[in-house]
Amino acid sequence: MTEDDVITHVTALEGVVVWRASPGDGSPEIAWGDSFVYYSPDGTVPAATQPFATIVTKDYPDDVSSQLHRPGTYRVNIHAGTDAAARALAQQQDTEHTGAQPGGSELAAADALRPHPTYGRAGWLAVINPGERTTALTRALLTAAWESARSRYQRSS
Known part of the structure; x- marks a missing residue:
């Protein structure tokens, strides 16, 4: 999944x-x-209004763990909400049959869902270069985040 694929999906x-x-x-x-x-x-x-998703292409001074300085590397950030984020992370963990949490260089691994390195506690998720393992999940999470943003907008109107 490229950056353009992400943008095509959300638009x-x-x-x-x-x-x-x-x-x-x-x-x-x-x-x-x-x-x-x-x-x-x-x-x-x-x-x-805050965005419901972002695509970042570089490291920020307070957020370097994803190592986005690598050529061709980008990260999709999705505001899933705390409950949905916890469910998605647990589902991925169950699918992968591992009890390990991302840490160290694993935070820079591509094609893996993880809590956002800065805003994870606020229900944001992150995927570096979504690939075979995470493209469908990334699309589903983006769609769910859109639905939540749309619902918030409709309640406030």
């Missing part, structure tokens, strides 16, 4: 806006090239 969902930070748009330089995915049926980037 096929109703009301999604993908904003890619770039020079001249007011975003900080560190964010340039990263994509932010919002539910916004009016087609604009909402001013007071």
Whole structure:
């Protein structure tokens, strides 16, 4: 699954806006090239809403464990919510028949679902370069995050 595949998946969902930070748009330089995915049926980037998913292409000063400085490496971050994140991680652990939690260099392993290195406690999940093992799960989690974002929007309208 490429970055473009992720964007194609989310933009096929109703009301999604993908904003890619770039020079001249007011975003900080560190964010340039990263994509932010919002539910916004009016087609604009909402001013007071957090994205439900992001695609990051580089390490941030307080977030280097994924080693995104490697060529061709990106990370999909998905706000699943704390309960859904716990279920997804437990399901993956059951599927893999391992009791090990990602740690050390495992945090930089591709094609594995893990808690977001910074926002995992807030229900964010992360997958570096989704591949054969995680593409279907990544798509399902993105769709569920979209459904949650849409529901929050509808409740607040």
